[in-house]
Each structure stands twice: as C-alpha cells, then as structure tokens.
Amino acid sequence: MIAIIKKLQKQMNDVTSRFQRIISVAYVAEVDSELHRVKVRFPSEGIPNSDWLPIVTGRSKGVKTSFNLQEDEQVLCLFIPWGDMNNGFVLGALNNAKDKPYTNNPNxxxxxxxxxxxxxxxxxxxxxxxxxxxxxxxxxxxxxxxxxxSDVLIDGAVTVTKTLDVTKAVNFADTLTVAGAVNGMQTANFMGSVGAAGYSGPVSGAPASMSSGMEVSMSATINGIKVSVDTHTHMDAEGRPTSPVTP
Structure with missing residues (x-):
C-alpha cells in the first residue's frame, strides 16, 4: 500500500512539474536565423537546453516579417503537450531590468x-x-x-507645385528652361548665351527690362550692330578741350 502511495505521489509530482513547465521563462542559447528558430536555456540548474523551437511571428506566407532574437535574450516559451521541453514555441521576448524599452513615452x-x-x-x-x-x-x-x-540623390523627374526656396548655390549641368519670369535680387553671372523670348538666334524671348540701369564693360551688339561705350573729349573752335562727353 505504501509503495502504491509513493508511486502515485511521484506521478503527481511529475504531473505538477510538467504543468509548471508548460509556460516557462528562458534565455536564448542558439539562433537559427534561416528558419527563425532558437534553442533556449533555463534558469533552473539540471535542465538541459531545449531542442530547436520555432518563434511565433506576425506573418510567414506571402507577406513576411523578420525579427531575429539575440543570444541571452529573455523569452517566454510555451511547451505542449504537458510541458515537454523539446516540443514548444517561443511566444516572444520579455523586457526586464537589464533590457528596458528604448523609450518610456507612451505616445x-x-x-x-x-x-x-x-x-x-x-x-x-x-x-x-x-x-x-x-x-x-x-x-x-x-x-x-x-x-x-542628408545629401539627396534623385534619379527621376521632380515636380514642385509650390514655391522652391534655395538658400545656397544651385548648379545645373544641362539646360534650364523657365516658362515664367525670372526675378533677381542679386548678381547674375552668365558664361554662355542668354536667351530672352522674342529674339532669334542664340538670344530669344521677351525684351529684358531693367529699372536700375546696366553696366557694360565691353561692347554690346544690338540688332547686328556693334555698339561700344567710349569716353572722349571734344575740342572747341579754338582747339581747347571741352568737358568729357559720354554718348
């Protein structure tokens, strides 16, 4: 009778132990990133590492997600049936005093x-x-x-539907086409032909209007006629120089 009671007690202890191990906290011992699975070790001494355990993920077919665990990461495991430590799943990782969330802002x-x-x-x-x-x-x-x-590289067309404000220099390696007016508050330097609508040849477009004057250090060609700006002195009837005149 005593032997039967001891046997039943041992069986009950085994059942209780298995129930206690159905859900266990463990630590990642090995990682198989190809099949998204891990082996885990248990904090209690005398329990060997588990076999390969698949990790529960959001999606695995069609739309797929990938979040690999790291060695020594604390995880929550489900072992079924009856707490068999070689048959189970990793439900996810656990935050703890050592591995805290990166932010405590709930938003x-x-x-x-x-x-x-x-x-x-x-x-x-x-x-x-x-x-x-x-x-x-x-x-x-x-x-x-x-x-x-950051520096930005755009390989494709760019459409700007509102104002474009540029605070630094702009470099163009190809043609710049402007459908509207170009209004400038600073100096404009040109190394090639400048076109304004309305003229043929290298210069085309509407007439340029300048309200603050224009400075030309060399000659200008207008309608095919070369015009130069020159300062010279006129002489009166008696051969005396008059005031300089700038035509």
Whole structure:
C-alpha cells in the first residue's frame, strides 16, 4: 500500500512539474536565423537546453516579417503537450531590468536597432522619424512639413507645385528652361548665351527690362550692330578741350 502511495505521489509530482513547465521563462542559447528558430536555456540548474523551437511571428506566407532574437535574450516559451521541453514555441521576448524599452513615452511607437538607428512614430505630435545610427542622415515627417538632413540623390523627374526656396548655390549641368519670369535680387553671372523670348538666334524671348540701369564693360551688339561705350573729349573752335562727353 505504501509503495502504491509513493508511486502515485511521484506521478503527481511529475504531473505538477510538467504543468509548471508548460509556460516557462528562458534565455536564448542558439539562433537559427534561416528558419527563425532558437534553442533556449533555463534558469533552473539540471535542465538541459531545449531542442530547436520555432518563434511565433506576425506573418510567414506571402507577406513576411523578420525579427531575429539575440543570444541571452529573455523569452517566454510555451511547451505542449504537458510541458515537454523539446516540443514548444517561443511566444516572444520579455523586457526586464537589464533590457528596458528604448523609450518610456507612451505616445511613441518604434524600433531602435543595436547601432542606434531609430524608426519611430509619435502619435501625440503626429511625427514620424528615421535616424540612421541615432543622428544623421535623418528624415522627419510631420503634418505640416518633411525635414531631410542628408545629401539627396534623385534619379527621376521632380515636380514642385509650390514655391522652391534655395538658400545656397544651385548648379545645373544641362539646360534650364523657365516658362515664367525670372526675378533677381542679386548678381547674375552668365558664361554662355542668354536667351530672352522674342529674339532669334542664340538670344530669344521677351525684351529684358531693367529699372536700375546696366553696366557694360565691353561692347554690346544690338540688332547686328556693334555698339561700344567710349569716353572722349571734344575740342572747341579754338582747339581747347571741352568737358568729357559720354554718348
């Protein structure tokens, strides 16, 4: 009778132990990134590492997601049936005192990578941010504007439907075509032909209008006639010089 009771007690202890192990906290021991699975080790001594355990993911067919775990990362495991430590799943990673969330702001949702790169959205300010290595280059998208702190290479057509404000020099390697007026507040330097609408040949377009005068250091050709600006002195009837006249 005593032997039967001891046997039943042992079986009950085994069942209880299995129930306790159905959901277990463990740590990643090995990572198989190709099949998205891990082996885990348990904090209790005397329990061997698990076999390969698949990791629960958002999608696996068609639309796919990939978030690989890291060695020593704390995870929550489900072992079925009956707490078999070699048959189970990893439900996900756990935050703890050592591995805290990157932010404590409840309005921010994002991902921070090990090199500091941040992809984040703040629902309070309605602002999305992408920062490479935690600084620049960076892109910030808000409800009113988008800010880019980086050199930008665009391989394609660009359409601007509103004002384009440029605070630095602009270099053009090809033709610049302007359908409207060009208004300038600063000096314009030209190394080639300048066209204004209305004229044939290298110069075409509407007449140029200047309200503050024009300075020409050499000659100008107007309607095929070369005109030069020259300062000279007239002589009176008795051979005396008069005041300089600039035609």
């Amino acid at each position: 921010k949702f994002g991902i921070m990578f090990t090199d500091g790169t941040l992809l984040e959205y703040d629902q309070e300010t309605q602002t999305g941010v992408l920062k490479i290595k935690g600084s620049t280059p960076s892109i910030q998208v808000g409800p009113d504007k988008t800010s880019i702190v």
